[in-house]
Amino acid sequence: MAYAVIARYHCTAEDEAIVRAALLKTREHTRAEPANEVYEVHAVADEPGGFLLYERYADRAGFEAHKAAEHFRELITETVWPLLTDRSVTFAEVL
Template identity: 60%
Template sequence: MAFAAVAQYQCDPTDADTVRDALRKMRELASSEPANLAYEAHEVVDRPGAFMVYERYRDRAGFEAHKETEHFAELIRGTVFPLLKERTVVFAETL
């Protein structure tokens, strides 16, 4: 059963370039993970510093493995998370 995560991030607009660059790099690296089916990062229109990320994996174990990668530690935990003012995540499984 496929597993998805949809995250909404809000950073200060002055940090948007750093977050944008990290998400672009993450998109490239996540696509090489064996369980990754999709990793799409979007910048919210008309809301400076707002981003949305859609991730899809073969199963929850694939998502958990994604969170243990070096690139997640560096780009998301180490770069993006410290710059966020707000973060919400919704998890879903395929019906």
């Protein structure tokens, strides 16, 4: 069963370029993962520093493999998350 992730990230204007670059680099790596079906990065309209990510994996195991990837640790855990002022994540299974 497909597994979806919707994440909302917010950072300061000073950190926006760093976060944007890291998210776009993550997109390149993630789209090459075998279980990834969709990985989209959006800038939230009328919200400077706001990002919305939509991700879909073949199953939850595919998402867990994504989180265990070296690029996730380097780009998300170590680069993006420390710069965020707010973060929310929704996990969903496709019906």
